[in-house]
Amino acid sequence: xxxxxxxxxxxxxxxxxxxxxxxxxxxxxxxxxxxxxxxxxxxxxxxxxxxxxxxxxxxxxxxxxxxxxxxxxxxxxxxxxxxxxxxxxxxxxxxxxxxxxxxxxxxxxxxxxxxxxxxxxxxxxxxxxxxxxxxxxxxxxxxxxxxxxxxxxxxxxxxxxxxxxxxxxxxxxxxxxxxxxxxxxxxxxxxxxxxxxxxxxxxxxxxxxxxxxxxxxxxxxxxxxxxxxxxxxxxxxxxxxxxxxxxxxxxxxxxxxxxxxxxxxxxxxxxxxxxxxxxxxxx
Ligand SMILES: Cc1cc2nc3c(=O)[nH]c(=O)nc-3n(C[C@H](O)[C@H](O)[C@H](O)COP(=O)(O)OP(=O)(O)OC[C@H]3O[C@@H](n4cnc5c(N)ncnc54)[C@H](O)[C@@H]3O)c2cc1C
Numbered sequence: 001x002x003x004x005x006x007x008x009x010x011x012x013x014x015x016x017x018x019x020x021x022x023x024x025x026x027x028x029x030x031x032x033x034x035x036x037x038x039x040x041x042x043x044x045x046x047x048x049x050x051x052x053x054x055x056x057x058x059x060x061x062x063x064x065x066x067x068x069x070x071x072x073x074x075x076x077x078x079x080x081x082x083x084x085x086x087x088x089x090x091x092x093x094x095x096x097x098x099x100x101x102x103x104x105x106x107x108x109x110x111x112x113x114x115x116x117x118x119x120x121x122x123x124x125x126x127x128x129x130x131x132x133x134x135x136x137x138x139x140x141x142x143x144x145x146x147x148x149x150x151x152x153x154x155x156x157x158x159x160x161x162x163x164x165x166x167x168x169x170x171x172x173x174x175x176x177x178x179x180x181x182x183x184x185x186x187x188x189x190x191x192x193x194x195x196x197x198x199x200x201x202x203x204x205x206x207x208x209x210x211x212x213x214x215x216x217x218x219x220x221x222x223x224x225x226x227x228x229x230x231x232x233x234x235x236x237x238x239x240x241x242x243x244x245x246x247x248x249x250x251x252x253x254x255x256x257x258x259x260x261x262x263x264x265x266x267x268x269x270x271x272x273x274x275x276x277x278x279x280x281x282x283x
Contacts (some may be wrong), residue, residue, distance in 0.1 A: 001035065002026040002070070009056040012048060012067070015206045015246075015280075017254050018056025022063060024048070028070045030120040030147070033169070037145035039064045040168055046283055047169050049118025050090065053206050054281050058254045061283050068117050071171070080179075082136055084171045087117025091124070099188050105134060105183035109190045111195040113207075120170040122279075123157050127191060131263045132157040135281060160211050160279055198240045204248040209261060210276040219276055220244040222268050233260040258282065 003025050009018030027033045039045050044063035045270060048054065072088035074254075083103065085094055095110035102107030108129040119131045120138060135152045142148055143166050156163040197200055212220035223243040231238055239245040246260055265276050 001028065001030040006022070007156045009061060013051035013054050013056065013206070014204065015248050015252075016054050016204045016250075017248060017252060017257060019056075019058050019254075021056075021065060021167070022066045023274060024067055024185055026067050026070050028166055030171075030220075034145075036066060036279060039066070040141060041143060041144050043143075045168075047117070047121070048086070048115060049115035049121070049208065050129055052112075052114040053118065053122055053279065054283065055206060055254055055270070056283050068115060068125030068169070071117075072130045081177055083177055084172060085116050085175065086121070087115060087170050089116050090138060091116060095188065099185075100102060103177055104183045104187075105129075105178050106175075107184075107191055110187070110188055111192055111201070113201075114259055115169045116173060121164070123160050123162050125160075127194075130157070131188070135173040135178050137172045138173045141165045141171060142166050143168050147171070148226045198242060200239045200245055200247060203245075204237070204250070204252075205239070206280045208242075208244040209246050209278065209280050210264075211279045212276050213276065217274070218240075218244070222274065222276070223264060223270055225270050226267050228265075228267060229259065231263065233263065236260050 003023055005023055006020050007024065009021050010016040025036055025039065027036060027281065039055050042064065046065055046066050048067040068088040070088060072086050091109045091112040091114055094116060095106050098106040108127040109119065112126060114124060114125050123130050123132050125131060136148055137146065137151050139149050208219065212218045220243050228238055229243060231242060235249045235252030236256040237249065239247050244259060261278060268274055268276050
């Protein structure tokens with residue numbers, strides 16, 4: 001199994017922030033994961049998908065990291081009612097696979113730049129849909145290193161939140177195929193266009209930094225109305241295209257990011273008495 005040490009963690013995140021790593025393991029199979037049992041058992045070990053919702057501290061991460069980047073062999077298998085996908089498969093690839101095979105319902109996930117495992121961990125969603133709405137069951141590795149299957153109703157989820165209790169790793173998932181949804185060949189490109197038009201997808205970011213406080217109030221509407229559009233701390237600034245995106249101009253540090261997050265939260269708390277909750281994971 002490939003292992004790396006002392007590599008710049010910014011290279012593993014879409015916001016391109018982070019100091020040096022300690023050991024990063026790249027398992028490709030269950031056998032590789034069995035070898036990592038003790039590492040998996042450590043509370044400090046973290047799982048890395050595509051790093052699209054992660055920033056690492058400037059001094060780096062001193063504990064082990066397990067990347068599921070190569071955990072994508074035999075990747076997508078479908079039959080008429082369900083589809084099996086491994087955690088390391090990218091959301092875009094999975095959505096394109098579905099589209100190519102006339103499977104409806106997964107177009108919403110196409111523009112999410114993460115992995116299926118990361119999407120399960122974050123309950124990623126877009127355009128009014130969430131990934132867990134489509135799950136039949138998941139296969140996981142628990143904190144003690146054992147493998148366990150869970151049916152959908154055994155896992156509690158809510159908006160961008162999954163109660164993982166003793167789950168350490170989402171390994172793969174069985175999604176349902178809903179034959180009742182009519183296939184719309186234009187939907188994928190319609191969603192992609194919506195993203196390009198409204199989000200700074202070509203810049204270094206982690207997507208939305210804050211969760212929406214409720215169904216009726218978006219974090220971006222609060223930030224927008226608090227006149228924060230010109231705020232920049234160090235190399236991190238609020239995107240003009242979508243003010244819930246914080247952009248790294250290339251010189252940004254984790255300290256800049258955390259200061260800007262604090263600044264925005266304080267301004268929103270003082271103005272609206274609402275405490276914004278972070279969506280990004282900072283390690
Ligand atoms: C331009 C842009 C647009 C975005 N748009 C959206 C959007 O529309 N909707 C949305 O919900 N999000 C969006 N995001 C955020 C991000 O893409 C999602 O949260 C995505 O699901 C994260 O997946 P990842 O593989 O990158 O996970 P990572 O960022 O690598 O990890 C995120 C968290 O999940 C955990 N994790 C990752 N993989 C696993 C696994 N296999 N098992 C257990 N835990 C795991 C990590 O430990 C970490 O805590 C966007 C981000 C960007 C940069």
